[in-house]
Amino acid sequence: MSRRWDLKWVALTLLVGTLLVVLVLWPIGELIAVAIEQYGLEGADAERARQSAVNTLAVGLLVAVVAGSLGALGALVTERTAVPGKAWLRVGILLPILIPPFVSALSWTRAYGPGGLTDDLLGVSADGLFGLFGVVAVVAVNAVPLSYLLTVAALNSRVESDVERAARISGASPASTLGTITVPLLAPALAGIGALGFVLGINAFGVPAVLGSPVGFRTVTTLIYEDLALSARPEAFRRAILLATGLVVAAVTFVIVAEVLLRSVGTAPRSAAGSGPQLAKVRPRWGVAALAWAFVATTSILPLVALGLVALTRGVGLPPVPENLTFANFAEALDGRLLGALLRSVGLALLAATVGILLGAGVAALRKRRFGGVFGVVVLMTFAVPGSTLAVAMILAHGRLLRDTLLIILAAYVAKLWAVGHRAIAGSAENVAPHLYLAARSSGASSFSAVRTILVPMLRPALAGGWVLIFLIAFHEVTMSSLLYGPGTETLAVAVLNLQQLGDVPVSSALAVILTVPLLLVAIPLLTSSRIPRRFLGTG
């Protein structure tokens, strides 16, 4: 096919190119320029920046190790062990995807913190919850689904069951098979997953904001928030810019490392006949299942229950017995100002999802055209830019015009989540072999009707999946919106965070429930029945 410069392709190229410059390259360039220009911190300012960098590094490294090993362990349990109730266990492990990390942090404080559920019932509370330990624990638990899914994908593409069976029949015990075959084959993928865990750790904002800030445990992201949102000193502004620059360099570097290491996942040759029959009729491992469920219960279910109970209880410190239960917190949460925040969050998420998918489709359509590959790379790199950095960059580039408007939040969302739409569509478009399109053309379809009747129906699940994913992330987003909101543009997530910091435990809990539970109710049946997890997990 000739690469004709049709008008529509020129227009689309210009549109995508312009938007990439305005939304990504310009802000980042501006950020780095100002950072270099303004460099020069002294005394306490410098010390605080240094300490936050050390804390961030510690969080990143620990999250990489903890989330990486927990995810790998979970993958081995569900993919290589005869645990009963496998489908539900997968949902349990994936549950944190559906919970915004800062809501997890809130719910952990309600469950295990002083005055929390375990304190009420057993007189036990986790003193270390506030500080490094708690931040690492909650960020890691929220990173487990990603690490689990990637390990499962790596297991299924790199380590066919027959490869392990061949070791067993060669005389290797299960442990020796794991050590000599499975783990060496997974090693690059595990390293890549660790790199991603590191990025998730250093980019985390909501969790350290809830669990770190109260005890003065600052990370780069929370210090940026303090400097931008809570301080008016010019030194603080300079420091925020410097920190944001450092963060983006670290994050992008490690995302590139992860991309390279994870490239093998999913592309390794998988023989047509697959791995033969699944292992069946082996003794169910009730002990393993119990351990796995204990993990899910401690990390996700119990905290959510505690959060719900606090939201339903009349006042802080009252036991959740029937006479203390009330819906008043919900009524207050949905009253006036906060209802506005809910509507803004929904509206922003709807817009971000729709625009993100359309732009993602645009980049995917340009994939084979001039500059198409470059666009794809730039869009993916934007996803690697930490939310804190992107928000600072947005203020620098577009703040003069759009400061404190919903538009700047939407712009940040689209810039960040464009990649999600692009990846969903591009990944799926790769699977639509060109000959399907050509077969339609040779059956008499025009190029437009071939796209309409063949490509769009085949891409529909990917479009829908990408849309839902962007909606979910945008709805739960707190890092960028907490830096970009102004009077009257507060989102629901920001409202929860602010109420929490003001100490309004019941109402912030009720809001957190509103933010989380409806999605859980919709998503859990989908996770158990739909083809999404099955495609991910390769068990279809």
Add this chain to the structure above:
Amino acid sequence: MTPAVRIEDLSVGYGDTEVLRGVSLTVAQGETLALLGPSGSGKTTLLYTVAGFIEPTAGEIEIGDVLVTGAHGGVKPEDRDIGMVFQNYALWPHMTALDTVAYPLRRAGRPKAEAREAGREVLALVGLAGLEERKPAEMSGGQQQRVGLARALARNARLYLFDEPTAHLDSSVQRSVQEEIARRRRDSGAAAIYATHDSSEALSLADRVAIIREGVIIQIGTPGEVYDRPVDVWAARLTGPASVLKAELEAVTADGLDVRVGESRVSVPASGSPTGPIDLLVRPEWVKPGGSLKGVISEVWYRGPYTEYEIRTPHGMLTTSMPGWPVMSRGDEAGWTIERAWIPDQAGQDAPKVS
């Protein structure tokens, strides 16, 4: 002598579906049993159950004189003394050919240098001398499967399991790998179960052939038996080309049955006295040109060594083949003689009514 494998009334199920039902068979020491069936018939499941990867829902398996099935999954795969060759090679992507072949010896506790030396010998045996340091990605399919074979041989087991080892190979190397496997198996003197969906592979390699359909063994016999006297039409078509003609019973004789196809008569080495029309099974090479069975040639396929003719007769379509170039063309009418025939089970189901 104790058989190499004895399988007794074995059943395997995944959830609600039964994959194997009441499978019983034995393999004698040094014998090769081909397991012939279409894909999805349960061949791999049976091999995996013998290997210990799948636990049966009922029945037992003895390997040598050891009962390997039983409580807690029975004897573990690594303790079953089996060498196995997998359909998709199942080579370890991170290991060289030599490390792969030395692996079973290392697991058996042999020192590294000794295991590698022995591995080198086995690789040379299967014609891979010089490729010791290659990884799977650097080898052709045929070479990879030779490594798979060498790995199984290095185990020095008393029983080999071959799970369609040539199914993924190009047809040009299929034959040579097949022959390599047959030779090495023979030299080792071990027994083998060889799963395949290819009848010519099964008939040429095996001492006996077990035909499996939907998890049930429907016939076991020597290659000659299953080819000449297939239990039903389905088994006949699985083991080779076959035509089915409508015939009638003429007489019951001491040697079997005399049946009539139109004007043509043939005696069949079968017993019993079927009533009504008979489905008569005829292999291509059982038909000779000239004779009283008239037919019109409807298709002619030149296959190289021989030419295949499809003949429309009043009693059904008849396929035959003759060496060399086509000597007749479409539309020609000719007479034929059926020299041999077989009466398979008329219902085409499990048990033969005449045998």
